[in-house]
Amino acid sequence: SQQGEEDPQALSIQEGENATMNCSYKTSINNLQWYRQNSGRGLVHLILIRSNEREKHSGRLRVTLDTSKKSSSLLITASRAADTASYFCATRAGGGNKLTFGTGTQLKVEL
Amino acid sequence: DGGITQSPKYLFRKEGQNVTLSCEQNLNHDAMYWYRQDPGQGLRLIYYSQIVNDFQKGDIAEGYSVSREKKESFPLTVTSAQKNPTAFYLCASIGAGENEKLFFGSGTQLSVL
Numbered sequence: 001s002q003q004g005e006e007d008p009q010a011l012s013i014q015e016g017e018n019a020t021m022n023c024s025y026k027t028s029i030n031n032l033q034w035y036r037q038n039s040g041r042g043l044v045h046l047i048l049i050r051s052n053e054r055e056k057h058s059g060r061l062r063v064t065l066d067t068s069k070k071s072s073s074l075l076i077t078a079s080r081a082a083d084t085a086s087y088f089c090a091t092r093a094g095g096g097n098k099l100t101f102g103t104g105t106q107l108k109v110e111l
Numbered sequence: 112d113g114g115i116t117q118s119p120k121y122l123f124r125k126e127g128q129n130v131t132l133s134c135e136q137n138l139n140h141d142a143m144y145w146y147r148q149d150p151g152q153g154l155r156l157i158y159y160s161q162i163v164n165d166f167q168k169g170d171i172a173e174g175y176s177v178s179r180e181k182k183e184s185f186p187l188t189v190t191s192a193q194k195n196p197t198a199f200y201l202c203a204s205i206g207a208g209e210n211e212k213l214f215f216g217s218g219t220q221l222s223v224l
Contacts, residue, residue, distance in 0.1 A: 006153075033212060042115075042201055042215030043154075088153060090213075097142045097161060097205055098169075099213060101154040 006089060010106045019076040021105040023089030024069075030092045032065055032072050033099070037086045046074075046087075079109045114138065117202050117216035123224050124189065124196060132187045132219045134202035141206060143185035144213070147171060148199040157200075160185055189221065197223050 007022045023032070031050045035043040049056045049065045049072065056063045062075040076083055086106050090099045115136045124130045134143065142161045146154040156169030160179040174193025179185055185204075189196045199220050203213040 031211060035213075040199075040218070040220075042117075042217045043203075043213070044215070045212040048212060092211065097211075098156065098159060099144075100156070101146070103153040106151075 006087070006102045006105045008105060009103070010108070012108045012110065013079060015079060015081055015109055015111050017079055017109075019079050019083070019107055019109070021074050021087055021107070023072045023074070023102050025072075025089070025091050025102075026070065027091075027093050029067075030094070032063075033090045033092070034061075034063060034072075034074050035088045035090060035101075037088065037104075039085075043088065076107075079107075081109050081111055083107060084109050115202055115204055115214055115216035117200075117219050119219060120217070122219055122221045124221060125224050127191045129188055129190050130196075130221065132189070132200055132202075132221070134185045134187065134216060135183055136185075136202075136204045136214075136216075137183060138204060138206055138214060139182070140204035140214070141182070142204060143179070144203045144205075145169075145175075145177065145185070145187045146201045146203065148201060148218075150199075154201060157187065196221055 005024050033048045034046045037043045047058045047063050049063050060077045065072045086104045088104045089102045118133045144159040145157040148154050155171050157175050158177040160166035176188045201218050202216040
């Protein structure tokens with residue numbers, strides 16, 4: 001079963017605008033990660049936020065985590081055409097190394 | 112360069128045939144994973160291995176088999192029992208001290224003839 005559900009499923013914005021995508025999950029987690037996937041390629045890790053953290057930044061990326069609502073958001077500021085990709089959240093629960101992925105948001109940044 | 116290599120990039124399976132997807136890593140990672148991705152969907156875990164000679168079923172293991180005889184290699188066999196094998200297959204690994212992030216291969220697209 002998939003732990004996370006991303007929202008929206010698809011997002012189209014103009015270059016320079018901000019893009020926000022959300023992830024909801026079902027069970028308690030140790031950490032939540034965001035990955036990016038270009039079409040037909042493998043996933044690339046973007047950022048990790050632990051369950052005791054509320055916000056984290058990495059370059060143009062900002063991630064928030066609300067464990068009471070079991071949700072996270074990924075904000076990409078000043079988007080570029082090269083940001084066009086699918087973005088997935090993934091959660092780790094318990095002490096194991098098993099990551100469960102959400103359904104993804106397809107982001108298209110137009111010139 | 113260090114990384115994960117999946118081969119082949121494209122694979123075709125005839126009905127009733129078993130096919131094996133290769134995954135090799137030179138990152139010295141202990142844990143390796145196989146995920147299946149259907150068009151427009153997320154990743155679903157097929158099998159994972161946390162150490163050599165040990166592996167566990169994921170969420171959709173039926174019709175698949177794996178082995179982990181070497182640390183570097185984690186091949187996935189799609190058996191004839193898997194009735195809907197067409198998908199994009201992704202191999203990943205994770206190592207201690209890597210901040211718990213997965214490293215992915217570039218994937219294998221499997222199609223049925």
